[in-house]
Amino acid sequence: xxxxxxxxxxxxxxxxxxxxxxxxxxxxxxxxxxxxxxxxxxxxxxxxxxxxxxxxxxxxxxxxxxxxxxxxxxxxxxxxxxxxxxxxxxxxxxxxxxxxxxxxxxxxxxxxxxxxxxxxxxxxxxxxxxxxxxxxxxxxxxxxxxxxxxxxxxxxxxxxxxxxxxxxxxxxxxxxxxxxxxxxxxxxxxxxxxxxxxxxxxxxxxxxxxxxxxxxxxxxxxxxxxxxxxxxxxxxxxxxxxxxxxxxxxxxxxxxxxxxxxxxxxxxxxxxxxxxxxxxxxxxxxxxxxxxxxxxxxxxxxxxxxxxxxxxxxxxxxxxxxxxxxxxxxxxxxxxxxxxxxxxxxxxxxxxxxxxxxxxxxxxxxxxxxxxxxxxxxxxxxxxxxxxxxxxxxxxxxxxxxxxxxxxxxxxxxxxxxxxxxxxxxxxxxxxxxxxxxxxxxxxxxxxxxxxxxxxxxxxxxxxxxxxxxxxxxxxxxxxxxxxxxxxxxxxxxxxxxxxxxxxxxxxxxxxxxxxxxxxxxxxxxxxxxxxxxxxxxxxxxxxxxxxxxxxxx
Amino acid sequence: xxxxxxxxxxxxxxxxxxxxxxxxxxxxxxxxxxxxxxxxxxxxxxxxxxxxxxxxxxxxxxxxxxxxxxxxxxxxxxxxxxxxxxxxxxxxxxxxxxxxxxxxxxxxxxxxxxxxxxxxxxxxxxxxxxxxxxxxxxxxxxxxxxxxxxxxxxxxxxxxxxxxxxxxxxxxxxxxxxxxxxxxxxxxxxxxxxxxxxxxxxxxxxxxxxxxxxxxxxxxxxxxxxxxxxxxxxxxxxxxxxxxxxxxxxxxxxxxxxxxxxxxxxxxxxxxxxxxxxxxxxxxxxxxxxxxxxxxxxxxxxxxxxxxxxxxxxxxxxxxxxxxxxxxxxxxxxxxxxxxxxxxxxxxxxxxxxxxxxxxxxxxxxxxxxxxxxxxxxxxx
Ligand code: SF4
Ligand code: SF4
Ligand code: FES
Numbered sequence: 001x002x003x004x005x006x007x008x009x010x011x012x013x014x015x016x017x018x019x020x021x022x023x024x025x026x027x028x029x030x031x032x033x034x035x036x037x038x039x040x041x042x043x044x045x046x047x048x049x050x051x052x053x054x055x056x057x058x059x060x061x062x063x064x065x066x067x068x069x070x071x072x073x074x075x076x077x078x079x080x081x082x083x084x085x086x087x088x089x090x091x092x093x094x095x096x097x098x099x100x101x102x103x104x105x106x107x108x109x110x111x112x113x114x115x116x117x118x119x120x121x122x123x124x125x126x127x128x129x130x131x132x133x134x135x136x137x138x139x140x141x142x143x144x145x146x147x148x149x150x151x152x153x154x155x156x157x158x159x160x161x162x163x164x165x166x167x168x169x170x171x172x173x174x175x176x177x178x179x180x181x182x183x184x185x186x187x188x189x190x191x192x193x194x195x196x197x198x199x200x201x202x203x204x205x206x207x208x209x210x211x212x213x214x215x216x217x218x219x220x221x222x223x224x225x226x227x228x229x230x231x232x233x234x235x236x237x238x239x240x241x242x243x244x245x246x247x248x249x250x251x252x253x254x255x256x257x258x259x260x261x262x263x264x265x266x267x268x269x270x271x272x273x274x275x276x277x278x279x280x281x282x283x284x285x286x287x288x289x290x291x292x293x294x295x296x297x298x299x300x301x302x303x304x305x306x307x308x309x310x311x312x313x314x315x316x317x318x319x320x321x322x323x324x325x326x327x328x329x330x331x332x333x334x335x336x337x338x339x340x341x342x343x344x345x346x347x348x349x350x351x352x353x354x355x356x357x358x359x360x361x362x363x364x365x366x367x368x369x370x371x372x373x374x375x376x377x378x379x380x381x382x383x384x385x386x387x388x389x390x391x392x393x394x395x396x397x398x399x400x401x402x403x404x405x406x407x408x409x410x411x412x413x414x415x416x417x418x419x420x421x422x423x424x425x426x427x428x429x430x431x432x433x434x435x436x437x438x439x440x441x442x443x444x445x446x447x448x449x450x451x452x453x454x455x456x457x458x459x460x461x462x463x464x465x466x467x468x469x470x471x472x473x474x475x476x477x478x479x480x481x482x483x484x485x486x487x488x489x490x491x492x493x494x495x496x497x498x499x500x501x502x503x504x505x506x507x508x509x510x511x512x513x514x515x516x517x518x519x520x521x522x523x524x525x526x527x528x529x530x531x532x533x534x535x536x537x538x539x540x541x542x543x544x545x546x547x548x549x550x551x552x553x554x
Numbered sequence: 555x556x557x558x559x560x561x562x563x564x565x566x567x568x569x570x571x572x573x574x575x576x577x578x579x580x581x582x583x584x585x586x587x588x589x590x591x592x593x594x595x596x597x598x599x600x601x602x603x604x605x606x607x608x609x610x611x612x613x614x615x616x617x618x619x620x621x622x623x624x625x626x627x628x629x630x631x632x633x634x635x636x637x638x639x640x641x642x643x644x645x646x647x648x649x650x651x652x653x654x655x656x657x658x659x660x661x662x663x664x665x666x667x668x669x670x671x672x673x674x675x676x677x678x679x680x681x682x683x684x685x686x687x688x689x690x691x692x693x694x695x696x697x698x699x700x701x702x703x704x705x706x707x708x709x710x711x712x713x714x715x716x717x718x719x720x721x722x723x724x725x726x727x728x729x730x731x732x733x734x735x736x737x738x739x740x741x742x743x744x745x746x747x748x749x750x751x752x753x754x755x756x757x758x759x760x761x762x763x764x765x766x767x768x769x770x771x772x773x774x775x776x777x778x779x780x781x782x783x784x785x786x787x788x789x790x791x792x793x794x795x796x797x798x799x800x801x802x803x804x805x806x807x808x809x810x811x812x813x814x815x816x817x818x819x820x821x822x823x824x825x826x827x828x829x830x831x832x833x834x835x836x837x838x839x840x841x842x843x844x845x846x847x848x849x850x851x852x853x854x855x856x857x858x859x860x861x862x863x864x865x866x867x868x869x870x871x872x873x874x875x876x877x878x879x880x881x882x883x884x885x886x887x888x889x890x891x892x893x894x895x896x897x898x899x900x901x902x903x904x905x906x907x908x909x910x911x912x913x914x915x916x917x918x919x920x921x922x923x924x925x926x927x928x929x930x931x932x933x934x935x
Contacts, residue, residue, distance in 0.1 A: 005787070005810050027749065027816030028787045034718035179786025181906035183913070184931075190913040191921075192904040192931045198914060203927055216922040220897065226920075226927030232901045241901045241928070243891040247916065248905025249931065269847060270887045277830050286841060287884055288872075290832035291908075294783035295793055295800060295823070299909030301781050303788025303810060311909060314778035314793040314800065315826070319833025320877065324908050328915040330877070334885035335923045340892060348922065364911040387809035388788075442747060445784050445818060453825035456694035456765065457818065460748070 002404040003138065003174035004305045004390070005029050009036045011172030014134035016127075018047040018158070019069060019144020019537075023054045024442040026142075026178045026304070030054060033140075043134055045127045047072055048144065049437060050467070050509060051502040060127050063504060064117035066437045067148055067424035067538040072124070073157035074421065075113030078105045079128035080164050086132070087166025094409070095163050097416040104418030116421065118504070131165055136173030143180060143439070147536040151528040153419040163414050169406040179304040181446065182294070186302035189375070189391070190368070194226035199372035215371055217351030218344055228532040229255065230525055233264035247274035247291065247324060252281040253447035253515055256523040256534040257490045274327060279449050280515055290321040297323035299361040300383065306390045306401075308375070310383040325361050332356035424538035425526045428506065432488060432540035434472065435507045438519045439537075448513035464514035465498040468543070472506065473499040476545045483548075486510070488541045491521030508543065512536075560626040575617040575628055576604060586630050587639065587671070589646075589664055590706035591618035592755045594813055595715055598707050602642040603668060606630050614638050636672070643674045646704050649684055650758075652676050657702075657759050662772040664757035665704060683729060693741045695748050695821045696761055700732050703760035709733060709752035716814050721746040733760075748817040754805055765821065769801035770794075779806045782819040783907065789815050799827055835880035840869040841887075892924060901928035 008015075009032040023030030037044045037057045046055045047062040047069070055061045064072050080086040081102055091098050110121035131137045139162055145154045158175050167173035179185050191198040201208040204223045212219045220226075227235055229251065235241040237260075244265070255261045265271055265284045273285040282288045296317040302308045317323060322330075333356045336345060348354030353367050362380040369375050374392040382389060382396070390400040405414075428435050443461035444451040451457045466486060468478070478484065480499045485492060486508070495510065495517035503509050510519035524539040556571035562584050569578030574597060579586050590601035599619040606617045609627040614635060617628075629635060647669060654660050668674070687700035705724060710733070713722040721744040725734040736744025753761045775794040782789045790808025793800050800823045805815045840847060848869055875883075891899050902924075904916040913931070920929040 023747075026785055026787050027747070027818070028789050028811045028814060031717050031749070031814070031816075035715065038718055039715070179906075181786060182781070182783050182788065183908065183910065184786055184906040186910040187904055187906045187908070187913045187931045190904075190910050191917040192913045192929055194927050194930050197921075198917070212921070216918065218922050218925065220921055220925045220927050222927075224927075226898075226929060227901055229903060229930045232903075232928060232930065235901070240899065242895050242899045243888060244900070245888075245902040245916075245920075247903070247912075248908045249903045251903065270891065272884050276825070276832065277828075278832060282832075286838050286847065287880055288832060288836040289880060289884075290834060290836075293826045294907075295780065295826050297909070299911040301788060302910060303781075304786040305788070305810065307788060307809060308910070309781045309788055309790065309808070312778050312780045314776070314780060314795045315798050318798075318827065318831050320835070321831070321833055322877070324905075324912045325915055327881075328912060328919060330881050331884060332915070332919050332923060334881045335888060335919070338882075338885040338889045340885070340889045340923050354922070358915075361909065361911040364914060368910065368914050443817060445822070450783070450825045451818065451822055453828040453830060454818075454822040455824055456821045459694040460742070 001174065001176040001178070001304050001306065002168060003171070003176055004307075004402045005032055007171040007403065008138040008140075008174070008176065009033065012036065012136060012138035013042055013172065014131055014137040015042065015044045016047070016131060016137050016139045017044070017054065018073075018139070018141050019146075019154075020140050020142035020178055021048070021050075021052040021054070021144075021439060022140060022142075022178065024052070025180060025440055027442060029178065043130050045130060049504060049507055059130065060123055062117070062119045062123055062127060064119050065504075066435055066507060067150070068117040068421065069145055069148070069154045070150055070157050070419050071108060071113050071116040071421035072119070073154070073161055074105055074108035074419070075110050075117070075124045076128045076131070077101070077161055077164055078108045078113070079110060079125050080132060081105055083129070085129065086164040090166030091164065091416075095414040095416050097418075101160060101416040101418050104420070108421075135165065136167040136170050137162075137165060138173055138176060139167070140176045140178060142178045144537060146177075146533050148533075148538065149425050149526050149528050149535045150422045151533045152530040153422065156417045157419050159414070160416050160419070163416055168414065169403065171403060174403070177304070182303075183301040185304060185306060186300065186308075189302055189372075194228055197371075198368060199374045201372075212371070215351060215353040217348035217354035218341060230527055230532060230534060233261055236264040236267050239267065242268060243270040244268055245272045245274075246281060247289075247328075250275070250279040250281045250447040250449055252279065252284065253512060253518055253520060256520055256525040256536055258518055258521045259491050260525060274324060275449070277449050277453070279447070289327055290319070291324045291327065292317040292321050296321070297325070297361070299323075299325060300365065300378075300380070302391070307388040308378050308383060308391065309388040310380060323361075325358070325364060329356050329358045424535055426489075426524050426535075426539045428540045432542045434541050434543060436486070436488065436519070436522055436539050436541040437507060437509050437537045438512055438523060439509065440511055440513065444511065444513040446513070448515070451513070464495050464511055464517035464519075466495045466543070467498045467500050467503040467509040469501065469503050469505040469507070470499055472508070472543075473497065476543065478545050483546045484543050485546050486522060486541050486543050488522035488524075488539055490524070493517045493519070493521050494546060508541065558622045558624050560622050560624075560628060562628045563630055569622045571622075573622050575606060575615075575620050575622055578622050579617065579628075579630065584630065586617045587668055588618055589668060589704070589757055590708060592708050592711075595708060595711040595755065598711065600706055601646065601704070603639055605635055605638045605642070607632050607635050640672045640674060643668055643672055647674055647676055650704070651701050658762050658767060659759035660771060663759065687732070691735070691741050693748070695764055695817070696741060696750065696753055697764045697767060698741075699760050699762070702758050703733055704758060705731055705733070706757060708755040708757060709761055712751040712755045716751040717747060717749050719745040719747055722752060748821065749815065750817065750820040751814050753820075754814060763802055763821065765824065766794075766802040770796040775801060781808075782815065784818045784822065787811065789819050791815060791819055793823070800824075834874040835877055836872040837875050837880055837883060838869070839871045839873050841883055842873055842875070843869070845869055888924065897925045898928065900924045900926055904929060904931045906931055
């Protein structure tokens with residue numbers, strides 16, 4: 001996020017939520033947004049294909065078709081430009097590329113966008129005017145924006161809109177992606193990505209290469225990025241990747257096109273999984289290492305606001321389990337002992353941060369701080385008291401950065417980039433007439449390996465459902481609670497129907513929390529060419545009603 | 555903001571315009587007891603426990619709602635005040651079960667603390683009646699005991715001003731007044747999202763986490779402040795620990811959550827000590843016996859129900875090992891992978907649910923020791 005929860009809840013004059021089911025996925029922030037609407041009376045615009053709970057408070061609900069976000073955003077910007085409602089000062093002083101963008105936007109009249117998105121042209125106009133009249137607007141988005149083959153373009157469009165409105169670098173504004181998991185932000189920050197070292201230091205840059213080689217003694221020789229998740233799976237099937245290490249992840253439920261993932265993991269010679277439970281992925285492993293839960297270890301998480309906060313151990317690790325950092329550190333030592341670097345072992349012994357003899361997680365953070373400019377002032381001792389530290393926090397005196405891009409963008413001028421609307425790669429046709437979109441519910445989390453083992457949560461939301469509009473249900477002669485078979489080009493699952501007007505006709509919705517009705521058996525692993533995020537939010541399916549008792553699992 | 559000078563118990567303090575007497579006194583370190591008031595919620599003025607005497611104002615006034623004005627002189631502990639407070643407490647307690655011996659809230663009860671401080675014992679008022687509500691509401695999270703409810707409306711305000719779904723209200727009047735969910739229905743049939751903010755603010759044991767019943771008194775537990783393991787909001791939580799078990803979770807005053815949580819953060823903790831937890835490293839037998847791996851067709855079927863994770867093939871049986879043995883074996887295998895198939899034959903997925911320190915080490919291991927950039931995680935998923 002460019003901004004913080006508090007400044008959005010306290011100072012935004014208008015809220016625009018697109019592709020985020022905020023009250024269910026980021027509930028505490030969702031509550032704060034709901035309060036901002038109720039207590040300060042600010043307008044709320046929600047763009048979502050489903051009637052998600054927060055739409056109850058919306059001034060305008062733009063119920064667009066899944067996968068048409070760029071068209072919608074372009075439509076809003078078209079209105080800002082044609083009606084001359086954009087922020088001239090901001091555009092002139094802080095951005096470049098306006099003319100190119102403007103030229104592109106001409107194609108996206110509200111009328112044309114209305115047709116693409118299935119919303120009213122007037123609603124697009126009203127929404128744009130509302131944002132222009134109530135500044136600043138805070139824009140929030142989540143996976144509804146990114147999990148498309150056009151995800152990268154969607155993200156750029158969000159930034160375009162906020163730049164046109166001049167809503168960056170001010171309290172109550174910003175482009176605010178909400179992170180789905182406790183430490184997604186941190187995992188990216190720490191270089192858990194194939195193209196960057198920690199702090200987004202690009203592996204392709206000579207300087208990063210030199211820096212890490214100097215610090216660690218050895219780094220990969222080449223400057224081209226490694227493989228992304230989806231690419232790893234393809235490489236496993238091709239026999240190019242033969243060993244994998246997976247910790248705290250369950251790709252056998254979380255990744256798209258599960259049959260493909262299974263095939264990939266089964267093709268490996270050697271799979272090591274480190275987790276709390278015998279997950280669907282762990283069942284395919286050759287070695288399973290028992291990790292520790294959040295309550296059994298210390299360390300830090302970085303939340304959506306870029307705020308680094310300290311975890312404290314409350315319990316002794318259960319049985320023989322170990323905090324994950326200890327397991328990884330021991331693995332490092334064992335690898336060195338087993339001669340993984342041959343003669344070059346000396347190089348790491350001579351390097352200032354080459355070694356693996358960590359005594360505690362605070363010491364690891366010291367290494368992070370030394371090698372990561374944006375975490376330069378982050379130390380456990382600074383996190384003991386107070387409100388955590390928001391990066392960039394370059395040194396020990398720095399108080400952290402609650403709002404990004406004040407006065408200036410990192411690259412200087414903000415780039416306005418024309419983006420074309422690209423439909424999802426797989427659209428409904430005669431054979432697969434419905435569009436499946438996926439997500440989560442309030443009571444469960446991700447692949448369910450934790451929440452389905454939490455008694456209360458499992459009791460209140462015991463099984464997966466497929467949401468279907470009454471019109472579509474009527475065509476199948478389907479009643480609420482009946483079992484259907486859902487089929488895509490990649491797989492098939494049986495699941496109970498939830499006939500509801502929350503969803504629009506022609507679209508169905510499922511979660512990926514439940515292995516018995518795993519939506520990701522159906523989803524498409526086609527991904528955005530730049531962000532490499534798979535298209536979870538749109539694929540074509542067909543639904544048929546099953547006779548009562550036809551399915552033993554449901 | 556404009557400064558207002560007031561005097562509290564002969565002490566001159568400067569307050570902010572718009573503050574209540576309670577807020578101004580609290581800021582100056584002067585303690586005024588409150589019961590229905592909660593600092594995170596708008597004041598209600600329902601219990602009259604916070605009464606104070608104000609010069610030139612005829613009646614005693616509730617400090618939690620009364621605004622400060624220039625030159626105001628306030629007495630918070632005069633005899634008149636103390637007696638009025640005691641009376642207010644006696645009234646509340648006359649219809650309260652007084653089963654502190656077995657009550658969940660003992661040691662963590664605002665009413666008990668005040669009764670103790672003001673020496674209030676159970677007093678029967680002439681014609682006083684006692685409630686006998688059935689305890690409970692059929693939901694998995696929150697126990698509702700209306701016999702203990704003092705109608706302070708903290709829960710109502712928390713539901714309105716913290717969460718916002720407005721699931722709780724007080725229905726009926728006089729002796730029949732009670733808290734109700736939705737249209738006087740069950741919590742599940744109301745708009746309730748089970749965030750537990752009502753439990754967080756309830757001053758007594760009228761609303762209590764079901765999972766914590768009988769699990770220990772506050773003074774028998776250790777309280778550890780940490781960060782929620784679920785979503786990216788990053789709420790700070792307090793884990794209440796007894797033995798080696800979490801017995802309750804409450805909200806800590808984090809920058810993101812200001813003392814409140816959602817249903818997952820507050821009630822989703824029991825997976826931590828679940829009997830399904832893996833407690834020892836597990837290695838397939840074929841590895842221990844130095845045999846080659848039998849491929850795909852024979853391996854376990856992952857998308858199966860729990861308990862179906864084993865295969866009939868004895869070579870693929872799981873064997874519990876020591877850490878040294880398991881890690882030694884993994885290291886050998888990875889070294890062999892690198893030597894036989896090259897650096898790019900290895901890939902790692904790190905975790906959006908593990909710490910920064912852990913992810914940093916995993917990326918370091920992949921890059922420095924395995925010498926590949928193929929490390930990713932499910933940020934994209
Ligand atoms: S349930 Fe608790 S918080 Fe709600 S009115 Fe009763 S005593 Fe107050
Ligand atoms: S308590 Fe709820 S909103 Fe807060 S971090 Fe946990 S899951 Fe997210
Ligand atoms: S605390 Fe002031 S009236 Fe209850």
